[in-house]
Amino acid sequence: MRVPLSWLREYVEIELSPEALAERLTLLGMEVQAIEHRGADWRRIVVGELVTVEPHPQSDHLLITTVRTGPGEPLLTILTGASNVAPGQHVPVAVPGAVLPGGRRIEVTRMAGRESQGMLCSGDELGLTSDAEGILILPLETPVGAPLVDLYGDAVLDVDVKPNRGDALSLLGLAREVAAVTGAQVRWPEIALSESGTPTAEHVAVEVTDAGLCPRFVARYVDELDVGPSPLLVQARLSAAGVRPVSNVVDASNYVMLELGKPTHTFDAAAIAEGRIIVRLARPGERLETLDHVVRELTADTLLIADPRGPLGLAGVMGGAASEVRDATTAIVIESAVFDPVSIRRTARRYALRSEASLRFEKGQEPRLARIGADRVAQLVAQWAGGRVAPGRIDTAPVEPAPRRLPFRPARVVRLLGAPIDAAEMRALLARVEVETAPAQPGDAVRVAADMPSVVLDAEAAREALVAIVPTHRRDLEIEADLAEEVARVRGYDRIPGRLPETPMPEYRPDPRRAVDAVRDALAGRGLDEVVTHALIGPHDHERLGIAADDPGTIRVTNPISAEHSQLRRSLLPGLLRVLVENERQRRVDVALFEVGHVHDLAAGEPREQPMLGLLLAGDQAGAAWNQPPRPADLWEARGLVDALCSRLGVPLPEATVPAEIPPYAHPGRTAQLRVSGPDGQALDLGRVFEPHPRYLEAVGARSPHVAVALVSLTALQAALPRARRYVPFPRVPAVERDLAIVIGAGRSAGDVERVVRDAAAPLLRGLRLFDVYRGAPLGPDERSLAFRLTLQAADRTLTDEEIDAAVAQVVDALATRLGARIRS
Amino acid sequence: MDLETISARLAALEEAGLAAIRGAADPDALEAVQVAYLGRRGELKTLLGGIGALPAEHRPQVGAIGNRVRETLEAALQVRRAELDAAALEARLAHEAVDVTLPGRPFRRGSLHPLIETNREIARIFGQFGFVVYEGPEVETDVRNFQALNIPPDHPARDLWDTLYTDVPGYLLRTHTSPGQIHVMQQTAPPIRALLPGRCFRYEAVDASHGFEFFQVEGLMVDEGTTMADLRGLLDAFTHAMFGGGRPTRFRPGYYPFTEPSVAFDVQCVVCDGLGCASCKRTGWMTILGAGMVHPVVLRNGGLDPERYQGFAFGLGTDRIAILRYGIDDIRIFLENDLRFLEQF
Numbered sequence A: 001m002r003v004p005l006s007w008l009r010e011y012v013e014i015e016l017s018p019e020a021l022a023e024r025l026t027l028l029g030m031e032v033q034a035i036e037h038r039g040a041d042w043r044r045i046v047v048g049e050l051v052t053v054e055p056h057p058q059s060d061h062l063l064i065t066t067v068r069t070g071p072g073e074p075l076l077t078i079l080t081g082a083s084n085v086a087p088g089q090h091v092p093v094a095v096p097g098a099v100l101p102g103g104r105r106i107e108v109t110r111m112a113g114r115e116s117q118g119m120l121c122s123g124d125e126l127g128l129t130s131d132a133e134g135i136l137i138l139p140l141e142t143p144v145g146a147p148l149v150d151l152y153g154d155a156v157l158d159v160d161v162k163p164n165r166g167d168a169l170s171l172l173g174l175a176r177e178v179a180a181v182t183g184a185q186v187r188w189p190e191i192a193l194s195e196s197g198t199p200t201a202e203h204v205a206v207e208v209t210d211a212g213l214c215p216r217f218v219a220r221y222v223d224e225l226d227v228g229p230s231p232l233l234v235q236a237r238l239s240a241a242g243v244r245p246v247s248n249v250v251d252a253s254n255y256v257m258l259e260l261g262k263p264t265h266t267f268d269a270a271a272i273a274e275g276r277i278i279v280r281l282a283r284p285g286e287r288l289e290t291l292d293h294v295v296r297e298l299t300a301d302t303l304l305i306a307d308p309r310g311p312l313g314l315a316g317v318m319g320g321a322a323s324e325v326r327d328a329t330t331a332i333v334i335e336s337a338v339f340d341p342v343s344i345r346r347t348a349r350r351y352a353l354r355s356e357a358s359l360r361f362e363k364g365q366e367p368r369l370a371r372i373g374a375d376r377v378a379q380l381v382a383q384w385a386g387g388r389v390a391p392g393r394i395d396t397a398p399v400e401p402a403p404r405r406l407p408f409r410p411a412r413v414v415r416l417l418g419a420p421i422d423a424a425e426m427r428a429l430l431a432r433v434e435v436e437t438a439p440a441q442p443g444d445a446v447r448v449a450a451d452m453p454s455v456v457l458d459a460e461a462a463r464e465a466l467v468a469i470v471p472t473h474r475r476d477l478e479i480e481a482d483l484a485e486e487v488a489r490v491r492g493y494d495r496i497p498g499r500l501p502e503t504p505m506p507e508y509r510p511d512p513r514r515a516v517d518a519v520r521d522a523l524a525g526r527g528l529d530e531v532v533t534h535a536l537i538g539p540h541d542h543e544r545l546g547i548a549a550d551d552p553g554t555i556r557v558t559n560p561i562s563a564e565h566s567q568l569r570r571s572l573l574p575g576l577l578r579v580l581v582e583n584e585r586q587r588r589v590d591v592a593l594f595e596v597g598h599v600h601d602l603a604a605g606e607p608r609e610q611p612m613l614g615l616l617l618a619g620d621q622a623g624a625a626w627n628q629p630p631r632p633a634d635l636w637e638a639r640g641l642v643d644a645l646c647s648r649l650g651v652p653l654p655e656a657t658v659p660a661e662i663p664p665y666a667h668p669g670r671t672a673q674l675r676v677s678g679p680d681g682q683a684l685d686l687g688r689v690f691e692p693h694p695r696y697l698e699a700v701g702a703r704s705p706h707v708a709v710a711l712v713s714l715t716a717l718q719a720a721l722p723r724a725r726r727y728v729p730f731p732r733v734p735a736v737e738r739d740l741a742i743v744i745g746a747g748r749s750a751g752d753v754e755r756v757v758r759d760a761a762a763p764l765l766r767g768l769r770l771f772d773v774y775r776g777a778p779l780g781p782d783e784r785s786l787a788f789r790l791t792l793q794a795a796d797r798t799l800t801d802e803e804i805d806a807a808v809a810q811v812v813d814a815l816a817t818r819l820g821a822r823i824r825s
Numbered sequence B: 001m002d003l004e005t006i007s008a009r010l011a012a013l014e015e016a017g018l019a020a021i022r023g024a025a026d027p028d029a030l031e032a033v034q035v036a037y038l039g040r041r042g043e044l045k046t047l048l049g050g051i052g053a054l055p056a057e058h059r060p061q062v063g064a065i066g067n068r069v070r071e072t073l074e075a076a077l078q079v080r081r082a083e084l085d086a087a088a089l090e091a092r093l094a095h096e097a098v099d100v101t102l103p104g105r106p107f108r109r110g111s112l113h114p115l116i117e118t119n120r121e122i123a124r125i126f127g128q129f130g131f132v133v134y135e136g137p138e139v140e141t142d143v144r145n146f147q148a149l150n151i152p153p154d155h156p157a158r159d160l161w162d163t164l165y166t167d168v169p170g171y172l173l174r175t176h177t178s179p180g181q182i183h184v185m186q187q188t189a190p191p192i193r194a195l196l197p198g199r200c201f202r203y204e205a206v207d208a209s210h211g212f213e214f215f216q217v218e219g220l221m222v223d224e225g226t227t228m229a230d231l232r233g234l235l236d237a238f239t240h241a242m243f244g245g246g247r248p249t250r251f252r253p254g255y256y257p258f259t260e261p262s263v264a265f266d267v268q269c270v271v272c273d274g275l276g277c278a279s280c281k282r283t284g285w286m287t288i289l290g291a292g293m294v295h296p297v298v299l300r301n302g303g304l305d306p307e308r309y310q311g312f313a314f315g316l317g318t319d320r321i322a323i324l325r326y327g328i329d330d331i332r333i334f335l336e337n338d339l340r341f342l343e344q345f
């Protein structure tokens, strides 16, 4: 809320500087987010008196004026296009060298052949009023020559009023906060009406069909009024507060909204059929043209202000165009009502019409303000538009609730705050925010939470307890803890001393992120850079993975920021590739990245999220240097990293197989499925390593021809972690190495060979390493020779040559029978 | 041959041998000298082979001279060999010399993302005070994200969080880590000291200090006697650990529907040290987190009796802490993943 200090001073004495006041309010919980010094940008703008006003001989739309800007100052000749000027008026003058808001410089210029020594300003040019047509005519008592900033400059505080303090969305409410800080008295505006003519009830009737949606409706009637501009001071105040001045009647309503926090509405009385106002829900098919001249189809749960003919306005949100107060209006009906906050909030959101009024209504309204607001608007309209206020009000609920009694236990306040504050101090603190206190009685009930049974005080507890008498404007004070906050707030939060807890410690709990952090540390240690990409990606990203935009397994955002970020990622791949592409644009083509993050989908209709590790390698992995050849990223680089990661974590090395189905984004001949066995021997699907399909790389705009990716399920990896690391004694007897060059034909893989060798040599095999792969003569065209080094060892003895030969023969046999492989010698 | 002749020959042989040893220019030549003089068919053997022609009484004498000559030559050989070895090694080393200013073999350095590392640092600091880590889902129910936190549907406080909703009925993208409070209270009994780091989402226009995805760490401490003073003490300790000791902090009222009293926690601006600058909007303070005493309704929704239990909760913006920690002026850089940025961590 924007608070012009000159206006705030009407309701409370302020001796602090704007900056000091801002700090005090901030420390009280009314955070001042900015201080605007209005007029600070009016440089060399002074009050001038028009001496002569003559038509321009060469131009129909220009006037030549002479202006006095002070005793002894030479008269300035200034041309203007405005037509509302006359000799003797006082007007704002921008003299040569002046700068207007927005930075516009005023110099001596020539217009239609005549020199103009400055400019006469409109209210709009100065940001004082909304009139951009005419020159701003200042009151005659305005001293000629005075800088305008001295007269109309102001400090405007931008106060962030929290949603629970609707009462402070008003100058009066903030005046109360100032008073709580400074101890000054709050001055209510004097609301006194002189009523005349026929009683209101003869002009207006009000019927509320659902008192739940409209607990109170107060109406007043003013006639014989003259719609026109408001006094300059009023326009300046409204402008400073960020509300555009419209006319004296509408301004009166807005003025009261800002002053008291009470939104009201004014209807042209002539537009209300039979003078009958009906507050009801909309009927199917009804339409209303609102003040913004949009014709709206009304839905059935929209609360309306209507007359017997149809809707007049959206209750609490926006009036209708047909009943708007116009220049020709001579009589008005003032509506000052209380509506159901939820209904107003829903209506405002449904029609995307959130107004200053609806913002206040949806926070709840103090019932008595309905009466006070109606009177205040009537008073101001009579004052500014010269109207005649009809005697009496229409009021659907004239009985106003009394202050709420809120018993509380000072000991509990102390227990919550951890600061020693005695009951007497609490009473004094609460009194500063108009909360009186009284001793509690046995049977008084303390509300701990709004929707819980209260704690009833017995005689002993009542002796230690107090009752807060909460003024009706403090709708936010509902439970005991609210009073604790109020005590702490007025006393100053900063006076709560810090201390370290002495309460019991919780039980040990293993850090769920430990394994993930170990993965991150291991990969960063291997030289990979960790990235964090968006969880929200676009339908195109998914389509390129072969997931249709409307795939039922995808979770979509119904109100996305943009289509590009409208779906929850089902894979880390698009994000990783985007990082590659962005870095390639910066000519960083050799990258090694990883990301740890969640992927999302729907499983049996419920959202499911799974932690994943993605790593992406592109370009040279060796690091180009004078002394080493480049090593382009490939499938095996990625696989090696996954192997290294697994062995670092104590997980068995994963086994690679050719997947049954290759996803469309992967190279059909360079995709491996990884499987790993868990501590209970269960087979876990660890994920995939692959080189992306060239078409996929092209589609995402990656330029590197050498890209490799691993997508690893962290759930599987965690499941594969050993429960405990146990030392396994290693044999102290010598090991023997035997090399075998195994020739396999088409359709056989290295994985097949490895499996068979491991099987056949099982009890004695301690190590198996593929050290060479050969194709070509003298092998057949489909044949490959895989050279493996077998390390053989028994746990307890040195193997004899016979044992070794037998083991090797067994391997060779198995290879021959199971894979049709032969040994190349 | 007589004794004199043979003695003279031995002396000549010794002299010639020593000269040959000195003249051997490399290990091979030295080897040849050794063979020529001391070998099985070498000169010394040959000369001493004539010893049988001497009278018996002279033989021991000649034998002694012969042994001395052998020892002398062997000693000289050894010295010369060492000399040649040293020279050869020196030559090799000279040959092996390189330009030592050539750069070392490049190893990729690797890096850890500053946001996640900041989360880890936050957890490490609070871990020292007994806080343990829990995790909650990114896709939350409206019930846990709002309703259980004392924010009913259509509550005006919902405006504090511009929410991204999903097409799964009842689910949204969590707007804060606070639903974790409910998860923890439902999972474990007091005393509770919990931290919940995680990714959050808001419908928010992206600028230098806002993103629609960001990271938070929720803290929750509940038992029978945790007070606002404990909250202050821990937040001060955290601030000093994260930003250096002695930096002033400020405790002021805030508003959250799920805490009462609610707190905004400010740290003296780390850019200007409180003098006032653009980063702190000339106030000298930066708000780093929101906090407060857990609202009784939230305790009850977590299954705890608010008459018995009380405690505090706080929500730290990881991005904000990371910005201050590393002196970053635009949070968008965190998710851009430019290597020139990542390589600095």
Ligand SMILES: [Zn+2]
Pocket (backbone or CB within 6 Å): B269, B270, B271, B272, B273, B274, B275, B276, B277, B278, B279, B280, B281, B282, B284, B285
């Ligand atoms: Zn600063």
